[in-house]
Amino acid sequence: MVKVEQVVKTYQLGKQQVQALKGVSLEVQAAEFVAITGTSGSGKSTLLHLIGCLDLPTAGHIHILDKRTDTLSDKQQSWLRNQFLGFIFQSFNLIPVLTAFENIEYPLLLQGLSPKQRQQRVNGLLERVGLSEHSHHRPDYLSGGQRQRVAIARALVTKPKLVLADEPTANLDSKTGTEILDLMKDICLQEKTSFVFSTHDPKISHYASTIYTLKDGVLRQ
Amino acid sequence: MKILSLAFRNILRNKRRTFLTLSAIISGVCSLVIFGGFIEFTFEGLRESTIRTQLGHVQIYQQGYNQHGVANPAKYLIQEPEKVEASLQALPEVLSVTRRLSLSGLISNGNKTLSAKVTGIIPAQEEEFSAFETLLDGQQLDEELPHGGVIGVELAKALDAKIGDYLIIMTNTLDGAINAVEFELVGIAQTGSQEYDSVFVKLPLAVVQQALETDSVEKIMVLLEESSQLDGVLTQLPGVLAQTGLELEYRSWRDMALFYHKVVAMYQGLFQVIQVIIAVIVLFSIINTMTMAVFERTREIGTLRAIGTPRGHIMQLFITEGFLLGILGGLLGLVIAILIAFGINASGGIDIPPPPGMSRGYLSMILIVPSVLFYAFLLTVFVAVLSSILPAWKASRIKIVEALSYI
Numbered sequence: 087m088v089k090v091e092q093v094v095k096t097y098q099l100g101k102q103q104v105q106a107l108k109g110v111s112l113e114v115q116a117a118e119f120v121a122i123t124g125t126s127g128s129g130k131s132t133l134l135h136l137i138g139c140l141d142l143p144t145a146g147h148i149h150i151l152d153k154r155t156d157t158l159s160d161k162q163q164s165w166l167r168n169q170f171l172g173f174i175f176q177s178f179n180l181i182p183v184l185t186a187f188e189n190i191e192y193p194l195l196l197q198g199l200s201p202k203q204r205q206q207r208v209n210g211l212l213e214r215v216g217l218s219e220h221s222h223h224r225p226d227y228l229s230g231g232q233r234q235r236v237a238i239a240r241a242l243v244t245k246p247k248l249v250l251a252d253e254p255t256a257n258l259d260s261k262t263g264t265e266i267l268d269l270m271k272d273i274c275l276q277e278k279t280s281f282v283f284s285t286h287d288p289k290i291s292h293y294a295s296t297i298y299t300l301k302d303g304v305l306r307q
Numbered sequence: 308m309k310i311l312s313l314a315f316r317n318i319l320r321n322k323r324r325t326f327l328t329l330s331a332i333i334s335g336v337c338s339l340v341i342f343g344g345f346i347e348f349t350f351e352g353l354r355e356s357t358i359r360t361q362l363g364h365v366q367i368y369q370q371g372y373n374q375h376g377v378a379n380p381a382k383y384l385i386q387e388p389e390k391v392e393a394s395l396q397a398l399p400e401v402l403s404v405t406r407r408l409s410l411s412g413l414i415s416n417g418n419k420t421l422s423a424k425v426t427g428i429i430p431a432q433e434e435e436f437s438a439f440e441t442l443l444d445g446q447q448l449d450e451e452l453p454h455g456g457v458i459g460v461e462l463a464k465a466l467d468a469k470i471g472d473y474l475i476i477m478t479n480t481l482d483g484a485i486n487a488v489e490f491e492l493v494g495i496a497q498t499g500s501q502e503y504d505s506v507f508v509k510l511p512l513a514v515v516q517q518a519l520e521t522d523s524v525e526k527i528m529v530l531l532e533e534s535s536q537l538d539g540v541l542t543q544l545p546g547v548l549a550q551t552g553l554e555l556e557y558r559s560w561r562d563m564a565l566f567y568h569k570v571v572a573m574y575q576g577l578f579q580v581i582q583v584i585i586a587v588i589v590l591f592s593i594i595n596t597m598t599m600a601v602f603e604r605t606r607e608i609g610t611l612r613a614i615g616t617p618r619g620h621i622m623q624l625f626i627t628e629g630f631l632l633g634i635l636g637g638l639l640g641l642v643i644a645i646l647i648a649f650g651i652n653a654s655g656g657i658d659i660p661p662p663p664g665m666s667r668g669y670l671s672m673i674l675i676v677p678s679v680l681f682y683a684f685l686l687t688v689f690v691a692v693l694s695s696i697l698p699a700w701k702a703s704r705i706k707i708v709e710a711l712s713y714i
Contacts, residue, residue, distance in 0.1 A: 168615020179610040183316035
């Protein structure tokens with residue numbers, strides 16, 4: 087489903103050229119639960135951004151659902167992200183002016199679903215992540231764990247094929263982190279959604295079907 | 308898309324910044340409305356004084372007067388003014404009708420002789436025409452005083468004339484003979500125009516007719532109840548005049564008031580320059596605050612883009628915010644501007660010194676004119692939308708990865 091081929095990514099940091107990824111290759115199958123570990127600055131986020139169509143590789147190619155990301159226009163990339171990908175961020179990145187319900191609903195608005203369909207799906211997910219009672223609360227009134235649940239629901243509401251999670255548990259205490267991982271694992275199994283996430287949480291080995299380690303821009307299994 | 312609701316919540320979010328943007332818009336609207344209301348007052352004052360002291364709303368002449376009357380005045384006078392007056396007075400909009408006959412000649416007190424523009428009027432019918440003339444000394448013309456005359460204050464000074472003095476007007480009759488008439492000075496008046504005050508003489512029509520040796524009049528002036536009725540009257544006028552059986556022509560004050568039109572054109576030019584200046588100031592202050600908003604929300608924009616929002620939507624969102632700010636600021640601005648205008652008017656207006664060529668200053672009010680309000684509002688909304696385009700474009704071009712790690 088996702089194929090990363092010899093991907094190189096270099097950044098300009100001040101006057102220095104930083105090579106974040108030095109020829110990374112990787113494949114993700116349907117319903118796989120993939121963890122990418124590594125120290126901070128090892129290029130985990132960069133790899134996730136490239137797979138998530140948020141950026142393009144300097145060299146090499148990335149195929150998502152048989153489409154080469156560097157051949158897509160910005161519009162097509164946006165569409166792909168909206169239709170087939172879901173994102174979960176370390177600091178949740180909810181829209182502060184929208185309620186939990188509206189945050190989850192947002193990706194569906196881009197798809198032009200009827201209000202009834204949207205309501206059905208959002209309520210279903212609110213229930214799934216255990217936040218039905220908080221649907222009208224804005225993010226400021228939710229705890230960290232609750233916010234990340236909203237973010238997970240937002241990532242899943244479009245029934246994506248692949249969810250990318252960038253250190254989803256890093257800002258949560260360990261108990262809440264475990265709950266979030268349990269939730270993601272459950273969804274992965276039930277919905278056959280693939281997950282790729284970056285983490286340095288040692289608990290991860292219990293969950294992930296494949297674990298990669300990034301070190302100095304090189305990937306090892 | 309619930310883009311309106313999202314945009315609305317976003318502008319309520321940083322209240323301080325929204326307040327800053329709104330104050331820029333509100334001051335823009337207020338300046339436009341107040342200045343617009345001020346010049347509208349000037350236009351109205353000048354229009355009414357031009358009409359009521361000099362021109363009337365419509366003037367009626369013998370056919371050909373405007374083309375050939377200057378060279379050959381005797382030939383282009385109205386022979387039977389009573390007929391014309393009777394049919395004009397049948398119109399309900401007509402406030403008053405009066406006849407005029409004027410001449411250029413010399414005025415003398417025996418020692419000193421000066422040039423004068425003499426206008427013959429019918430005192431009883433003339434009151435409405437003198438609304439903008441101030442009598443400084445003595446009294447107005449009166450039917451009881453068939454040989455009384457009123458002259459301009461500057462002319463009176465030059466002749467060293469006092470009330471009760473006898474003055475002589477010398478001129479050519481229509482046949483070319485030299486003639487003189489005598490009148491008693493009964494009043495000294497001021498019109499506001501210094502130039503006019505140094506030449507004008509107002510006499511009973513009969514005295515002027517006697518000086519020119521004629522029974523005819525030069526023109527018939529028509530004053531309406533309201534200036535706004537003019538267009539309606541003008542459409543009926545050809546029919547009314549045809550009924551008299553005389554060969555007549557007419558002109559409305561608009562065709563004659565060159566000075567008025569020049570003043571209007573000048574003020575409007577000035578107003579346009581001020582509009583551009585205000586628009587530019589408002590434009591930059593909105594760009595400034597909007598750009599701050601974009602910076603502040605960089606991460607959020609990155610998130611929206613990451614979950615699949617196309618660039619166009621991001622642009623729309625910020626432009627909608629600009630549009631809403633424009634509407635909100637525009638409406639608030641109108642309310643505040645109207646309150647300020649009421650305040651200025653209630654305090655007695657703005658003291659304006661005498662304009663060039665005028666002898667008196669005046670108190671200017673601020674007129675609340677719907678077209679000015681509407682235009683100020685429209686301009687503001689337009690400027691608000693225009694100024695949000697650049698920040699919106701910047702927001703839509705944000706690099707997602709950089710935006711997501713933006714603190």
